[in-house]
Each structure stands twice: as structure tokens, then as C-alpha cells.
Amino acid sequence: MHSKPNLNHRSAYPRWLLIGIRALLAKLLTLYFAWHSPKCTATYKLALIAALAYLLFPYDLIHDLATSFGYADDGTFMGAAIMTFSSCIDARVKSLAKRKAQAIVYVPKGQR
Secondary structure, three states: OOOOOOOOOOOOOHHHHHHHHEEEHHHHHHHHHHHHHOOOOOOHHHHHHHHHHHHHHHOOOOOOOHHHHHHHHHHHHHHHHHHHHHOOHHHHHHHHHHHHHHHHHOOOOOOO
């Protein structure tokens, strides 16, 4: 049997840490809900998967160790994929992610 949490006690973690964890979780949940959104077509998903695969693949157009421009191609592909995938994120997705993060990570009010 689960008991109700005591909301009047002080958390073992500092408030700033709980706020940061909740914000990070909200961003991850935004990606999750965007991926499963009906607005996110197979083309958008394929673009993100291709960019991640290119980032992890050991051979690049410009070798990463060759020059300071070695990471430019990685950044370009990831930037293009993120810009494409961001069209899957709408107000509904953001709202779902925020509510879910608030339900998972409780941040007491007024605690310093």
C-alpha cells in the first residue's frame, strides 16, 4: 500500500536542483511526445535518425581530427535535423511534456 507523500516536509534535495531536473525532464518529454505526435511524419523521423547516425558514424565528409572545421559538418547535419524535427513540436506537445514533468518531479514551494 502506498502512502501519500508528506508535502510539508523539507526535501532532501535543494530546490534549485529539483527545478533543473524538472526542466531537463520536460525537454526530454517534449522530444518523446513530438516523436509520437501525429504531426511528426516518417520524413521528420528519418531526418533525425539519419543525422544521429551520421554523428555516430566513424567516417565523415570532413574528418573530425583533421582541422577545426572537422566538427562543422556534424553540427550542420544536426542543426538541419533539429530544425526539421522542431516542426513536430507544437503547443500541445509542450503542454503535455510540462504537465508530465510536474507530475513526476515535485518541487516544494518557498524552500531555499
